[in-house]
Amino acid sequence: KEMGDGTFSKFKSAIDAVHCAVKIQEEAINNELPIRISVHLGDVMDDGVDVIGTGVNIASRINSLAKTGSIVISEDVWRQVRNQADLDATSMGQKEIKGFHQAVEVFELTFSPDGSVTKKVKVTETVTITDEDGKKVQAETAKKEFIKKVAVFPFDYDGDDNSLDYLKYGFPFGCCVSLLQDPLVELEFPNKMELQGESFINELRKAGYERGEGVPLPLKKKIAKELHCDFFIFGSIKLIDNDKQITSRVYSTKNGKLVNESIINGEDIFQLIDEFSIQIRKDLGIPHSHIDEIENLSFSEIITDSENAYKNFINGSLTMEYNNDYAKSFNFFQEAIQIDPTFSLGNFSLSWCCFLSNNEDYSKEGIKAMNGALNHIYKLPPRLSFLIKKYNYMWYRGEPDKAEKVIQMWIRQFPDSITPLRHLADIFQSQQKFIEAIKIYKDILEKNSEEFNFYLNLTDCYLILEDYDTAQKYAELYLDKCPTEGASYKVLGTIYSKKGDYEAAKDYYEQALILESGNSNYMVFIGKAELALGNFSEAKNQLEEALTFCKTNQDYATVYNAFYTFYNVRGEINQSIKFSDKSVHQEEKYMNPIDTVLSRIMGLMNYVLIGESDTALTKLKDEKLKLVHPWNLLAGFGEIVIGGIVGDKVILQSGIKSVEEFLKIKDFGWLRRLPKFGLGLYYFIEKKYDDAIYNFEEGMKDDAQGKDAGIPWLLKCYYHKKDFEGGIKIAHDYLKHTPMATRILLELVKFYIAINERDKAKEKLTKLLNIWENADEEYIYFQEAKKLWKELNTVKEPA
Numbered sequence: 001k002e003m004g005d006g007t008f009s010k011f012k013s014a015i016d017a018v019h020c021a022v023k024i025q026e027e028a029i030n031n032e033l034p035i036r037i038s039v040h041l042g043d044v045m046d047d048g049v050d051v052i053g054t055g056v057n058i059a060s061r062i063n064s065l066a067k068t069g070s071i072v073i074s075e076d077v078w079r080q081v082r083n084q085a086d087l088d089a090t091s092m093g094q095k096e097i098k099g100f101h102q103a104v105e106v107f108e109l110t111f112s113p114d115g116s117v118t119k120k121v122k123v124t125e126t127v128t129i130t131d132e133d134g135k136k137v138q139a140e141t142a143k144k145e146f147i148k149k150v151a152v153f154p155f156d157y158d159g160d161d162n163s164l165d166y167l168k169y170g171f172p173f174g175c176c177v178s179l180l181q182d183p184l185v186e187l188e189f190p191n192k193m194e195l196q197g198e199s200f201i202n203e204l205r206k207a208g209y210e211r212g213e214g215v216p217l218p219l220k221k222k223i224a225k226e227l228h229c230d231f232f233i234f235g236s237i238k239l240i241d242n243d244k245q246i247t248s249r250v251y252s253t254k255n256g257k258l259v260n261e262s263i264i265n266g267e268d269i270f271q272l273i274d275e276f277s278i279q280i281r282k283d284l285g286i287p288h289s290h291i292d293e294i295e296n297l298s299f300s301e302i303i304t305d306s307e308n309a310y311k312n313f314i315n316g317s318l319t320m321e322y323n324n325d326y327a328k329s330f331n332f333f334q335e336a337i338q339i340d341p342t343f344s345l346g347n348f349s350l351s352w353c354c355f356l357s358n359n360e361d362y363s364k365e366g367i368k369a370m371n372g373a374l375n376h377i378y379k380l381p382p383r384l385s386f387l388i389k390k391y392n393y394m395w396y397r398g399e400p401d402k403a404e405k406v407i408q409m410w411i412r413q414f415p416d417s418i419t420p421l422r423h424l425a426d427i428f429q430s431q432q433k434f435i436e437a438i439k440i441y442k443d444i445l446e447k448n449s450e451e452f453n454f455y456l457n458l459t460d461c462y463l464i465l466e467d468y469d470t471a472q473k474y475a476e477l478y479l480d481k482c483p484t485e486g487a488s489y490k491v492l493g494t495i496y497s498k499k500g501d502y503e504a505a506k507d508y509y510e511q512a513l514i515l516e517s518g519n520s521n522y523m524v525f526i527g528k529a530e531l532a533l534g535n536f537s538e539a540k541n542q543l544e545e546a547l548t549f550c551k552t553n554q555d556y557a558t559v560y561n562a563f564y565t566f567y568n569v570r571g572e573i574n575q576s577i578k579f580s581d582k583s584v585h586q587e588e589k590y591m592n593p594i595d596t597v598l599s600r601i602m603g604l605m606n607y608v609l610i611g612e613s614d615t616a617l618t619k620l621k622d623e624k625l626k627l628v629h630p631w632n633l634l635a636g637f638g639e640i641v642i643g644g645i646v647g648d649k650v651i652l653q654s655g656i657k658s659v660e661e662f663l664k665i666k667d668f669g670w671l672r673r674l675p676k677f678g679l680g681l682y683y684f685i686e687k688k689y690d691d692a693i694y695n696f697e698e699g700m701k702d703d704a705q706g707k708d709a710g711i712p713w714l715l716k717c718y719y720h721k722k723d724f725e726g727g728i729k730i731a732h733d734y735l736k737h738t739p740m741a742t743r744i745l746l747e748l749v750k751f752y753i754a755i756n757e758r759d760k761a762k763e764k765l766t767k768l769l770n771i772w773e774n775a776d777e778e779y780i781y782f783q784e785a786k787k788l789w790k791e792l793n794t795v796k797e798p799a
Helices: 014-030 054-063 075-081 167-179 198-206 217-226 269-283 288-293 307-323 326-339 344-357 360-375 382-396 400-413 419-430 434-447 453-464 468-481 486-499 502-515 520-532 536-548 553-569 573-587 593-602 605-609 613-626 631-646 649-665 673-685 689-700 704-720 724-737 742-754 758-771 780-792
Strands: 037-039 071-074 089-095 104-109 124-130 136-142 148-152 185-188 231-240 243-252 258-266
Touching (some): 014 037, 014 071, 014 104, 054 104, 071 075, 089 258, 089 269, 148 167, 198 217, 217 231, 217 243, 243 269, 258 269, 269 288, 269 307, 307 344, 326 360, 344 382, 344 593, 382 400, 382 419, 400 419, 419 434, 434 453, 453 468, 453 486, 468 486, 486 502, 486 724, 502 520, 520 536, 536 553, 593 613, 593 631, 605 613, 613 631, 631 649, 673 689, 673 704, 689 704, 704 724, 704 742, 742 758, 758 780
Parallel strands (some): 037 071, 148 185, 148 231
Antiparallel strands (some): 071 104, 089 104, 231 243, 243 258
């Protein structure tokens, strides 16, 4: 029958109706008159003159949801046709229908532009992979063009029942874990450990919303864009009688438009997670046929069937991430796995908490927990199981080669996913394999040119390799893609500072600050540039201003550490010690207990610089006792530094032995330089300068921090070898990009005196003493400089 400018037709089967709709649309498109078509299955009354009824009304109502040239069908129709090999559709979500008592899920039929029916899209393919034990396993891998990347924010909850507070984080976290079963979904969630969301956390922290609560919609869109997500999701939780009402909203990152809003009520939180994980896939436009076919176990099967265990797990994660309380986190995680020993993810989180806790009793529990995680790892989605295996090999067992094999398996199963490639690059960088890491980052950009952040990773690698021109090339590519981000200008500032052009560096840092006013970290970079330019008052003022803009413990630690550097350069070592202590005090609030102790040990060198080596050794002994095995062996680094400065071979040998013993237990590539540095110091004391030079150079390879520590000792070797010209060249090359390197200036003065270039020696020493105008009298290198000044200005009587 005719209905205004349209028609209504009835059929004996839904399949016939859909095929007819496709043929009509095909003819309409071919005649350049595309139309809207809708199909519904329902009861109608036909009196021979007219056809009426609810079925007619719904078909008419959903027609308005169709775009010109498309066909929409109701859920009832989709159930009848979804098993047809030549029919497929994409969910448009639940839609309210005027005059109808409940929402109806509507689907858009998938067909080609010419109007022909598209056969069901195969969005995954089966691959065979070999696991770390050499066994062959079949798995499903996603095709790149169908992968959806989503940023999921914590939900809102402001109810009176505080026992449900954990759901703000726990509900979206659960949805993420459930969604990990689908290879078409890539996720970002602010969870550092289990979901690897450190970048997300940093973006929230930078914006002043550390816990991700109450983030304004425009900022959510901005963060999702910076994380290169196609969509972002957030929602709210309400308690209505005994039911939890969950509302979720899915937005497009590209235009910020609401894709769909869903509201589901229920008492069982796990069932709600299951329902939402299905609904979210539909909202993302994942083909319904794929959703029907892909494995999708219930949340209670893959995680835990105990809500109490899950609540303890979430509270443990939140306590460790935001309160840095490992003892309290341990209790939460342990309670979770006592309730459900098969809780694999809970066991893993407990093991990681124990690993970092610096507690002997917890260490034993951690090994049991890791075994528990591995014994029940079959429950987890593949991506989580790969992650746990990686951490087991990389950190617990200290076997990076096996960790690399696990990631290679991950890549074979998810060849178009960026995540495993990022993990592989991280392993390469930690093992000082920067060329291999560069290749991975380039592969990532080859796969997805929109992953702009990896330009920054490439920049970092080339900076470490001191290839500043290539580093600048990638930094400029990032700037071209992200001209409104402060990071684009900050990284270029860093490159220019490495080149020694601090005026240009300062200019870029200031541009970064213009884009992100109030960013204390950018103020610190400006302050460091002023320090390098010799503008000491401006540098100090800039750092003092940065302190007033600190938002987080991390911000305060960064600024205090910059003050530590400032006073160290100025020779005011007592002030430097004060700010080192302040920095560590802030680090204790967010850094794990092991790294906090090691950070304190690294600052002990300052006591030796003011002649208090006994104080340094006493404090080192105290700090070493705080560390459990094998981390206590890393106190050997402190022995290496202190022993080298005071010239004590016994202390040095003890430090070298300790670090070498640690490396036998855990092969952490970034620590391999320490024994080399120690041997360099040992051979220097032994006056075996060629051997010392070899070890210093080996220890400084691809390590900027290693060069800062090693170059002064290298120059001492050249001085004692009487290779003055060689030493002068090394010193000048270093001072080109680090003009305030006071130890290098001091050694350069000695070289000039040795070759009787007294005017040049006076020039450099004058510069040095100007830097040290307020230096502590007990500073050992200041005392040395004053002796040289006296020597240079003493007029010798003729014989």
